Amino acid sequence: MDYILMHKRKKTARVSLDETEGYIREIYDVYAPEHIPVGAAGPEGTLDRAGLSRWWHRRAIPASRAGLREAFAIMDIDSPEYLLEKCWGLSLSDQYWMCPEGSSLTWDDVNFFEHDFSEDVGNILLGGTSPSRNISLMSPDNSSDGWLRKKWSLSGGKRVLIKGGSGVYRQEPYNEVLACRIMERLGIPHTAYSLLQQEGAVYSVCEDFITPDTDLITAADLLRNEKQPNHLSEAEFFIRICEGLGLENPRLFVDQMLTVDFIIANEDRHTNNFGVIRNAESLEYMGMAPIYDNGTSLWLNTRTDKIRPLSPKLPSKPFKPTHHEQIKLVSSFEWMELERLDGIEEECTAVLAGSEYIDEERRKVICGGIRERIGLLGELAGEI
Ligand SMILES: Nc1ncnc2c1ncn2[C@@H]1O[C@H](COP(=O)(O)OP(=O)(O)OP(=O)(O)O)[C@@H](O)[C@H]1O
Numbered sequence: 001m002d003y004i005l006m007h008k009r010k011k012t013a014r015v016s017l018d019e020t021e022g023y024i025r026e027i028y029d030v031y032a033p034e035h036i037p038v039g040a041a042g043p044e045g046t047l048d049r050a051g052l053s054r055w056w057h058r059r060a061i062p063a064s065r066a067g068l069r070e071a072f073a074i075m076d077i078d079s080p081e082y083l084l085e086k087c088w089g090l091s092l093s094d095q096y097w098m099c100p101e102g103s104s105l106t107w108d109d110v111n112f113f114e115h116d117f118s119e120d121v122g123n124i125l126l127g128g129t130s131p132s133r134n135i136s137l138m139s140p141d142n143s144s145d146g147w148l149r150k151k152w153s154l155s156g157g158k159r160v161l162i163k164g165g166s167g168v169y170r171q172e173p174y175n176e177v178l179a180c181r182i183m184e185r186l187g188i189p190h191t192a193y194s195l196l197q198q199e200g201a202v203y204s205v206c207e208d209f210i211t212p213d214t215d216l217i218t219a220a221d222l223l224r225n226e227k228q229p230n231h232l233s234e235a236e237f238f239i240r241i242c243e244g245l246g247l248e249n250p251r252l253f254v255d256q257m258l259t260v261d262f263i264i265a266n267e268d269r270h271t272n273n274f275g276v277i278r279n280a281e282s283l284e285y286m287g288m289a290p291i292y293d294n295g296t297s298l299w300l301n302t303r304t305d306k307i308r309p310l311s312p313k314l315p316s317k318p319f320k321p322t323h324h325e326q327i328k329l330v331s332s333f334e335w336m337e338l339e340r341l342d343g344i345e346e347e348c349t350a351v352l353a354g355s356e357y358i359d360e361e362r363r364k365v366i367c368g369g370i371r372e373r374i375g376l377l378g379e380l381a382g383e384i
Pocket residue numbers: 092093144145146147148149150161163191206207208209210216268272273292293295296
């Protein structure tokens with residue numbers, strides 16, 4: 001079927017989309033090349049069918065999402081791409097969508113920022129069962145990324161992202177909160193997460209940091225869009241791209257992100273887990289996205305007796321394979337006042353005390369580990 005790729009109210013391109021298989025068959029016309037999604041065009045800025053098709057595919061729920069097979073069985077659905085078309089590809093993280101050609105739909109009629117939405121799909125994805133009535137497939141969850149079970153929810157007029165935990169210790173929601181406490185004290189701009197207890201399970205909750213006027217553009221898309229020169233490291237390349245877009249002090253952003261990741265031994269800061277915010281109409285780049293998704297950290301899948309908080313081998317992403325190496329990329333610690341973290345161990349202990357899955361011994365090891373890593377950071381920062 002033919003669609004108009006829309007960026008909010010802007011007609012961007014006319015394409016043929018195979019809704020079920022989820023690929024773009026053909027691009028007929030490009031109306032607004034500057035609005036083509038970042039990362040869909042190749043390094044030279046040229047748009048091709050394959051690039052746009054990959055972008056559409058990445059927009060669907062990843063096949064790796066926990067519990068996806070069971071959720072699809074309940075919904076009687078075969079593919080994430082099929083589900084994506086059911087909400088016209090609309091998202092709560094940017095303003096792109098596919099409007100069926102010839103239809104009179106407008107962004108003002110359908111966007112999830114200004115219109116309430118059913119939580120049927122979200123509840124099923126989160127692991128609940130099917131509602132007794134017909135399931136509404138018009139959901140912003142159809143276009144959400146990431147591995148953990150999650151759903152968008154309406155709460156007091158706000159859009160919030162609710163994420164579960166995984167594995168034996170179900171640590172992710174707590175980790176999100178602990179990372180926030182650390183960033184709050186260090187004055188690092190971040191997405192605020194809180195805990196939600198619901199039907200015996202614990203979730204993290206954060207507000208949407210995107211508005212009807214903005215797009216989240218991930219580092220992955222920015223990096224995909226340009227060819228990395230041989231003489232630049234990936235970190236430096238990312239910083240230069242951001243500077244080129246007129247963003248203010250991306251170097252400080254990277255320094256702060258690598259520092260908090262060092263403290264919490266974050267294992268999963270891949271390039272979809274940070275990014276920048278752009279105005280969806282003027283296309284002006286506005287700032288770095290407040291740091292989000294810090295849950296895969298604090299030894300969440302490591303047995304308590306195997307945790308080695310000071311190990312130089314703790315794995316990291318995205319720029320170096322270990323935190324010991326990655327922290328050396330920080331250009332300046334002048335912004336950092338480590339004494340502001342005095343007492344953080346006790347604060348973290350109190351937060352973790354709420355978890356049914358984390359016993360006292362594990363609590364001690366994790367919170368002691370945070371303290372030890374802050375000490376190590378102080379030593380390394382003195383040397384760097
Ligand atoms: N507060 C937010 N506002 C807008 N978009 C968000 C927000 N938080 C997350 N997102 C978007 O949703 C995606 C999934 O969220 P998140 O990264 O927190 O999930 P995850 O399952 O923990 O991911 P991963 O697979 O990296 O572990 C993010 O990559 C980002 O694009």
